[in-house]
Amino acid sequence: MHPENIVYFDNAATSWPKPQETMDAMYLFAAHTGANPGRSGHSLSVQAAREVMDTREALAELLCVQDMLRIIFTRNATESLNLVFKGLLHKGDHVITSSMEHNSVMRPLRGLESQGVKLSVVQCAPTGELDPGDIRAAIMRGTRMIVLTHASNVTGTLMPVSEVGSIAREHGIVFCVDAAQTAGSVPIDVQSMNIDILVFTGHKALFGPQGTGGLYLGPGLEHELTPLVMGGTGSLSEFEKQPDFLPDKYESGTPNAMGLAGLGAGVRFLQRQGLASVRAREEELKEQLIEGLRNIRGVHVYGPKDMARSIANVSFTMESTSPSEVTLALDEFYGIMSRPGLHCAPSAHRTIGTFPGGTVRFSLGYFNTSDQVSYALQAVSDLCAGTLEKRSWKSR
Amino acid sequence: MSGAEYQVILFDSVNAALLAEKLLKREGIPFKVIPVPRHLSSDCGVCIRIPAHERERAKHSLAKGVHIQGIHAL
Known part of the structure; x- marks a missing residue:
């Protein structure tokens, strides 16, 4: 067809x-930049790293993130969610989520449940809507995290993220938002919405290619979140211990730099449209x-x-x-x-x-x-x- | 040109060095991204070379946004 x-x-x-810009950026990267980002001192490698950094900067602007090094790249929202859950939740911790979640949230959480993490799934209305009061009621001693989708992938229902963010902040609970459906189509401000962790993917409303995604990690959480993947980062190469600074701690292995160049162009396209x-x-x-x-x-x-x-x-x-x-x-x-x-x-x-x-x-x-x-x-x-x-x- | 005219700023990572690049650009401070000189660090990354007389201005404009590992005369 x-x-x-x-x-x-x-x-x-x-x-x-x-957008044409997304495809152009990937073509230009493949044709003219091509090298391994941040793995050598030569100018092509630096240029490749610069393009990845530009995408970080564009996303930080879009999501109202002050420090662009707090934007961490992964392959997609699913990988980001797995990193967050497996790296932050331990046996005995309690986590709250909604009944409108995608399996990218449900499956890793159910997996952790079998390892001793306690899970409460708060029931939403038949329209998919969530009463923030029901989240408050589910909080107990040991509640470590609230995970909420920003909008349902099934019905499009927007969740009361700001309200739940205030509740989480009030109780000192980590608030993780799955913005796979909304990053790029709904304004997000991680500061005013009290979001500690925001998970996004590149291939939906952000107009990037498949295989690009990431998360915003709030201040201090890097001391508590264990990496999902460890390995070469191009930094501290003399040590066999994983670096403890951002974003390197969570970005081991050669990234999808060509895809990230495309994602950056997609985000800039969005910013031009408004x-x-x-x-x-x-x-x-x-x-x-x-x-x-x-x-x-x-x-x-x-x-x-x-x-x-x-x-x-x-x-x-x-x-x-x-x-x-x-x-x-x-x-x-x-x-x-x-x-x-x-x-x-x-x-x-x-x-x-x-x-x-x-x-x-x-x-x-x-x-x-x-x-x-x-x-x-x-x-x-x-x-x-x-x-x-x-x-x-x-x-x- | 004698080496004493330049200083190099070392960072934790290439990512941090490239963030520094953005901050220096914003302030209009002249710089060049170069491989880390072997005698300063065994790291395989890059650092930023600035004219020696820009040292204080560069230090000040980077202080807010990125962690500096060290500043050395070349």
Whole structure:
């Protein structure tokens, strides 16, 4: 299928297309920089390290982080979450999370539970919304960490991060936010939101390539967090002991410098557009989509009624057809890319009442258009009415 | 040019040296990123060379943002 014939509604998994700048930066890195960042004193190596550092700087600006060396790179949000949980939680520690979390949070936490970490999963409403009071009620002696997604990958529901941040700070509990869905589409200020650890990935709203991600680590936590991976850092090479300074302590081995150059270009692209205008465009498209879906008989839409309390991930089911059949038909007949099923978040689907069947998810992005949303609404409407016909976005 | 005209600033890592580079650029202090001279450290990274007379200004502008391992005459 020609890319121009595709309507891509799977941005919550990986954003596509990317800005031209992202691709240009990766090409330029491969063609002209290429060397190992920070592993030699020669000028190409320094230039490679400089490009990685520029990406650190761009992310620090975006997330309101004062010290850019507190931005640590990993392969993705999943790796960052594993680093944080396995490096900070010990037998007997208590951790609180929500019932709307992705398996990137749930699986490592369940794994630690079997090693003696105590876990409380706070139940959210069927819209995915969390009452911060329920987090407060779950705090006990030994509560070490609160982990919360910033927005659900299933329903787009935004979580009360600032409120929970205040509660965590008040009790001296580490507050870790999974911003995989929001970094790049919702403003984040780690200071004012009282976030101690912010986990992000590069390949979604930040417009970087797959294989880039990281975290912000708050002051002092580097003395408590054990590295997940140890090895060469290009620093203190005369010692066989892992360096204890940031970000080297957590960045062993040659990084994906080409990918990080692309991520930096993606973040700069976002900054040029302005986060407010990105969010406004996605809001508009989401409202059009939700309004349209609600008007189709036989379609049920999940998530908050108040659309300001969600991002542009929209989950729906159709009475007559299963999610996987809907997704297949949308792909085959209309060239629309959506995602069916449980979206790696079984607990979230239990919360909204769609387990085990799941939903169809349309996740919109900055490069989608109002015409594409209208086209998809027509497709869903055709599907409901049983009047499928082969169409293409380009020749509609 | 005699070596005494320059000083080198050593950092914990290449990352720290490149952060320092950004801070010096912001202040308009002239500098050059060079490999760490072997007689100063066995580390394989880079350091920053500045004109000797910029020493105090450089030290001051870096103090807020990055840890300095040492400053040496070349």
